[in-house]
Amino acid sequence: MRIGVLTSGGDAPGMNACIRAIVRTAIYNKIEVYGINRGYSGLLEGDITPLSVYSVADILQRGGTVLRTSRSEFFATDAGVRQSANVLEEYGIEHLIVIGGDGSMNGALALQKLGASVVGIPGTIDNDLGFTDYTIGFDTAVTTALDAISKIRDTTYSHNRINVVQVMGRKCGDIALFAGLSGGAEALILPEVETDLDAICLRLLQGKDRGKLHSIVMLAEGCGNYRDYCVKIEEKTQVTTKGTNLGYIQRGGSPSNMDRNLASFMGYNAVLSIAKKETGTVMAQRCGSYLGIPIEEALQMPKIFRQDIYDMASVLSI
Template structure:
C-alpha cells in the first residue's frame, strides 16, 4: 500500500506534527509514504518524494509545513482534477491525505468523485470548518494574538489610549472572539455580529468614566481595516486611538501543546482509517473524540457561531 500526503492553502502551526504522525504511523504499519510538495500545484507538476522516518525527524515543534504549500487555479478546473488523479495513479499512490481548510476539502472531494481514495485533516488557523470543534493551528494563532494583546496593553495603558488589534478571520471571527475573551478586550468586532460603532464607542466611554485607563478592541479582518475603525472611534470618543494588524505573525511560530496533540491524533487516525478501509472522509474532533465524517457531509456543515461566548465576553469586559 502507498499513501501520499500534501498540505494545501494557508499554512498553519501543527501541520508538521500531522505530517510526522502520518508518516510514522504508516511506516509502523509497513505502508509506503510519499510527500507531495507545494500542495495540489506540486501534485500536478509531479513534485513527489518518498518519505521515511528520518524525513520527519525534529519537525514536531516547527511551524509552517516542510512540504510547503500553494494555491492552484488549474487544479480548480475539471482538467486539473483529472490530471491530479492521473498523477496519483501513475505513482501508484492508493490513498491521499490532504491537510488544509475548506478549499482543500473541496479539492479532495473533487478527486473522490473521480474514484480517488482521500482523507482530509482540517488545518486552518481560522477554525472555520463547521465539521470539527477545532482545526490545526487555531490554538496557536489565538495564543500568539493573546501574547500580542498583553504587550500592546502595556503601552496602551501608559498612554491612556484605545488600541484596535486586527487579527485574521474573513468569515469566521473565532481568533478575535477567543483571544478577546482571554485577553480581556473591551469590545469585539466580528463578521458574525452586526457592527454598531456607536454602541461600541458608548461602551468604551462608559469604561473610561468608571476609571479605565485604556481599552482594547479586537477586530476580525473580515469586518474591514483597523485604520478605518481608528478614525471612527477617535472621532466619536475623542480618545487617541491606534491600531495594530498582527497579519501573518499569527500563522508562524512553534505550535502550542494543544495543536501538537490535535495534529498527532488526527494524523494517526487518518492512517488508521485507511487501514480500516474507511476513506472519503474528514478526520474531525468532536467533544474530545476523533471521527471520520464523509466529505460531502462535512462540506455541508456550517460553522456555528458561539453566541454564548460572545455574550460572556461582553459581560466580563465591563
Template sequence: MKKIGVLTSGGDAPGMNAAIRAVVRKAIFNGVEVYGIQHGYQGLLDGTIEKMELGSVGDIIQRGGTKLYSARCEEFKTEEGQQKGIKQLQKHGIEGLIAIGGDGTFMGAKKLTEKGYPCIGVPGTIDNDIPGTDFTIGFDTALNTIIDAIDKIRDTATSHERTYVIEVMGRDAGDLALWAGLADGAESILIPEVKDDFGEVIDRLKRGHERGKKHSIIILAEGMGSGFDYGKKIKEATDLETRVTVLGHTQRGGSPSASDRVLASRLGSYAVDLLIAGKAGRMVGIEKNELVDHDIVEILNTKHSVDLNLYHLSNELSI
C-alpha cells in the same frame, strides 16, 4: 492499501508538521509506503512527489509551517487539472491521499474521491472555521500568539492612555477574535457572526472613560473590514486617542503549542486508520475530545458557526 500520499494546501498553520509526521510514521508502522507531495495540489500536477521514510519527518514536530510547503492552485479546480493530478497519482502507484488544510483543500479531496481516489481531509487552519471539529490544527498556537501580542500592546496602551483597535486574522470567521478578546479582557469584540453595533462600542468606551479607565482594547476580526477604518470611526465619535495594530501573518508562524502538536498527531494518525479501513471522502476532527469523522460533502455544505455563549460572556464581563 500499500501506498498513500500526503500534502498540505492553502494557508500554513502551526502543527502541520506534526500532522505530517503522524501520517508518515503511522503508515510505516502499518506497513504502508508514504509519498510526500510538495506545494499542495500544484505539486501534484507538477509531479513533485517523493517517498518519505521515518527520517524524513525527524525533528519537525516542534517546527511551524509545513515541511511539504504549501500553495494555492487554480488549475486543480478544473476538470483538466484534476485529471492531470490523477495521472500523477497513477504514475506513482498512490492508492489514497491525505490532504491537510482548510475547506479549499477539502474541495480538492472531494473531487479526487469522486473520481475514484480515496481521500481523507485533516483540518489544518488557524481560522478554526471548519465545521465538524471543535478545533483545527493551528488555532491554539495562533490564539496564544495573539494573546501575547495583546498583552504587550496593553502595556503601552496603559502608559499612553490610548484606545487600541487590534485586527486579527480569521478570514470570514470570528473564532480567533472571540477567544482572544475573552482571554485578554477586551472591551469590545467585533466578529462577522454578530451584527456590528457601533453605538454600543462607543457607549462602552465612554462609560469606561467616565469612570476613570485609562485605556481600552478592541478586537476586530479581519472579516469585519479594515482596522484602520474602524479606528478612524472611533476617533471621530469619541475624540479619544486611538491607535490601530494589524497583527498580520505573525499569527501563522511560530512553534506549535503542545495542544496543537497532540491534536495534529491524533488527527494525522486517525486519517491513516481510515484509509487503511477502506474509507474515503471523510474529514477527521475532534469533538468533546473524541476523534470523529464526517462526510466531506456534508462538511463543505455546512456553515461554520461560533460559540455565541462566549460572545455574550465577554459582553457581561466587559461592562
C-alpha cells in the same frame, strides 16, 4: 499499500506535527508514504518524494509545513482534477491525505468523485470549518494574538489610549472572539455580529468614566480595515486611538501543546482509517473524540457561532 500526503492553502502551526504522525504511523503499519510538495500544484507537476522516519525527525515543534504549500488555479478546473488523479495513478499512490482548509477539502472531494481514495485533515488557523470543534493551527494563532494583546495593553495603558487589534478571520471571527475573551478586550468586532459602532464607543466611554485608563478593541479582518475603525472611534470618543494588524505572525511559530496533540491524533487516525479502508472522510474532533465524517456531508455542515462565548466576553469586559 502506498499513501501520499500534501498540505494545501494557508499554512498552519501543527501541520508538521500532523505530517510526522502520518509518516510514522504509516511506516509502523508497513505502509509506504510519499510527500507531495507544494500542495495541489506539486501534485499536478509530479513533485513527489518518498518519506521515511528520518524525513520527519525534529519537525514536531516547527511551524509552517516542511512539504510547503501553494494555491493552484488550474487544479480548480475539471482538467486540473483529472490530471491530478492521473498523477496519483502514475505514482501508484492508492490513498491521498490532504491537510488544509475549506478549499483544500473541496479539492479532496473533487478527487474522490473521480474515484480517488482520499482522507482530509482540517488545518487552518481560522477554525472556520463546521464539522470539527477545532482545526489544526487555531489554538496557536489565538495564543500568538493573546501574547500580542498583552504587549499592546502595556503601551496602551501608559498612554491612556484605545487600540484596535486586527486579527485574521474573513468569515469566521473565532480568533478575535477567543483571543478577545482571554485577553480581556473591551469590545469585539466580528463578522457574525452586526457592528454597532456607536454602542461600542459608548461602552468604551462608560469604561473610561468608571476609571479605565485604556481599552482594547478586537477586530476580525472580515469586518474591514483597522485604520478606518481607528479614525471613526477617535472621532466618536475623542480618545487617541491607535491600531495594530497582527498579520502573518498568526500563522507562524512553534505550535502549542493543543495543536501538536490535535495534529498527532488526526494524522494517526487518518492512517488507521486508510488501513481499515474507511476513506472518503475528513477527520474531526467533536466533544473530545476523534471520528471520520464523509467529506461531502462534512462540507455541508455550517459553522456555528459561539454566541455564549460572545455574551460572556461582553459581560466580563465591562
